[in-house]
Amino acid sequence: MSQGLVQERVTTALLGALNGARLKGQLKTATWPTLTLDAPKRPEWGDLASTVAMSLASSEHKAPHDIAQIIVENIPQREQLFDRVEIVRPGFLNLTVKPALWQEVLREIESQGAHYGRTAVGTGRRVLVEYVSANPTGPLHVGHGRGAAVGHAIVRLLDAIGYDAVGEYYINDAGRQMKLLGASVYARYQELSGRTVEFPEDGYHGSYITSVAQQLKDQLDLVAGELTPADLEARCRSLAYQKLLGLIREDLQSFGIEIQSWFSEASLLESKAIERAMDELKARDLLFQQEGAWWFRASLYGDEKDRVVKKQDGEYTYLASDIAYHHDKLKRGYDLLIDVFGADHHGYIPRMQAVMQAYGHPQDRLQVVLVQLVKLLRDGVEVKMSKRTGEFITMREVIDEVGADAARFYFLMRDSKTHLEFDLELAKQRSADNPVYYVQYAHARICSLWRVAAERGVARPSALETDLTVLTDPDELGLIKKLSAYPEMIQASALAFEPHRVTYYLQQLAAQLHTFYNKHRVLPPATDQEHGEPAPAEALTPKRTAARLVLMGGVQHILRNGLEVLGISAPDHM
Structure with a gap:
């Protein structure tokens, strides 16, 4: 799992402790479990917590507390890394990292800029993400809009962690x-x-x-x-x-979505691809004839029953086309297939995973992301019909009313597997109650800060050349800790195909930024009695001003990077 600088250093230190203990004969396990670091439930317990001692209890035949004690004794450079290391029964390791290590995160963010949080985890692997794929028999409705936002975000997230990810629309232009x-x-x-x-x-x-x-x-x-x-x-x-x-x-x-590949169902019929796919399954004895119809032996691979692929009248079923289509995907050399389906296609998952296995691939070569329904509200009251036509509300109507950014953010705000309530009036508000405005305003607020700084003759400092040791206030360190969690959050979101994790993170970061900004000065006032400026509640030296400006720059980078990976703009003015 990709980690921020601090998490990576701490993980390395814990691995060093484990290896050192094994060399001394204090521990005997041949292969260490995956080390994970979590934030303790209460800040006073520390910055990071590890359960590695409890994971080793069975293989070491020791009490977790004793294993934790061995790890602590063997941590290399412990005094340089940690202010405090505590063992909490039964064997939790609570770690308080030195502020200097957190401060280094800001230099890493500035040096990497737009690349911060991007990794090469998926390098060399090709992924095909099929999404939307609505029948070309009418306009896209609001439910398609949610599927479009989710599919596009998954493509962008996978790209951010190094995968060669392609989005595809399957055009149902036959039948x-x-x-x-x-x-x-x-x-x-x-x-x-x-x-x-x-x-x-x-x-x-x-x-x-x-x-x-x-x-x-x-x-x-x-x-x-x-x-x-x-x-x-x-x-x-x-x-x-x-x-x-x-x-x-x-x-x-x-909606800002350019789908790279459009695949026609009719092309499968014209090229005889369906017949070839069926012939291949027949050759493997995976099709059988009964009562004049041909059936796929899906039950052999975990589906609840066998499925008809060719009806008595000789017409192929939708499943036959889907088998041929997914067979074509596999032949194109994709390492992973992702289908973004509406929730009403839930029953289709086992039969398509059966297809994967029938062609000799593990069922998890195909992953299915389900997208639940959207309930549109206006000031809390459900909206069922279009004002323009008296019928269903189209995706375009929503975009025209609230804007592409707001629509995308709202569609991605909740886990796609859960129902979504989308209040159109709230999405247009310029207030803290509107999540997308709240996040975008955080970015614009920092941009405004740079403009004010320039007006007051305060140069934008470089993280590398700035003394960051003054950033010791809990609110300052809290912001840095949130920034440090970004790389791991992005990778986890991408691998779980859950873009809502990014919107949730951005809302949390924006909340911390707004709280900090309302509580602390970043720039000195233009004059001692500047109208509208709060009275300084703390000493703001030039050194602290420079350090806080570097901190604001780090927050701005992460807000922009997070919005960009979702395909949402990061405005300079609002």
Whole structure:
């Protein structure tokens, strides 16, 4: 696990203690457990805590407290690293790190800048993240917006820790839904042409279908006399598909999302990829025929039952296309496949993991991220229908109303596996109650600080050339400790496919920054009686001013880096 500078130094010291104890014969375990460091529940207990002594109790056949004592006795450079090392029964190690080590974090952040928190953990591994993949039969709705934000953030997080991550949209441009799209648009076109027709029973009734028909009417009128009704309906299907897919692309672009790869389901049919995938499964005796249909032996790999891939009428099921599609992903050489699904696809997970195993891969080569529903609110009251159309609310409407940054932050604020309440009015507020404003304002506040400093003739100091030993106040050290946790948080968020951890961290950091800023001076006032400035509650020497400016620079770097990895802007003014 990637760690901040302090955590890395402490981990190294503990490993040194373990190895030293083994050389002395005090410990005998051949392989040490993974060392993890946590923040104690109460600050007075220390900065970091380790349970390594308890992890070793069974293999060492010793009491955890005795093992902890051995570790403490063997910590190299203990006096230089720690102010205090305590053993708490049954065997917790509570460690209070010297302020000088925390202060060094600010120099590391300044030297790495935009790269702070980025690692090479995933170097050499390719990942394909499929997300959104909405049928091109209508505009993206608000639920698709959440899936888009989650999928895009996962791609960016994996990229931040070194993976070669690619986002892909699977276009469901074949099968029944496309036939219904063509029939629906054709029916509305005929109505616009003054003919009374029976609308398809399972057709798409949204007003957007009428809008598409209106936009296509002139093109269709030019060829209507030359084509049979079946051919004209096919033309409606083709043109409506192009129009709606273009709309989806535009909506995603308005959300700041550029999907690198677009994969067509129709291409699987045209290239005979589905037949080849089915033939390969037949050759492995993983398909069987029953009552005129072909079935995939999914139950062999943990699915609750076998699944139909080819119906009695010879038509392939959605599963057959998905098998061929995922087989294609594997053939493209991706080391890991991630599918971002709506929560209603939960039952699809075991059958797709069965597909992985059927092709000779471990089931965890495919990871599925579920995205739960979004409940839109306005001042606490649920909003169910679009003001514009009287139908479902589109992703574009939300973006137009609150902005792409706010929409993305809100979509990412909660674990994607949980339901999300999104209050549109709150998302537009310029107040501390609005989480995205609260975080972005923290960044803008520091930018304003630099402008005021320049006006007062205070130069921006370099961390390398600044005496940071004056940063000993608990609030100062608390901010540095939060900054030091950023690299580990980013890696954990990426590996768990949980971007909400980043928004949570940023809100915490912003809260600490605002509290610090309201409590402490950073710059001296322009005059002793400067209007609107609080009276100094502490001595603010030039040395302390410089050190606190370096601290503010560190906070600014992390706020910007965290927002950037989520695809959210870090404004200079608000």
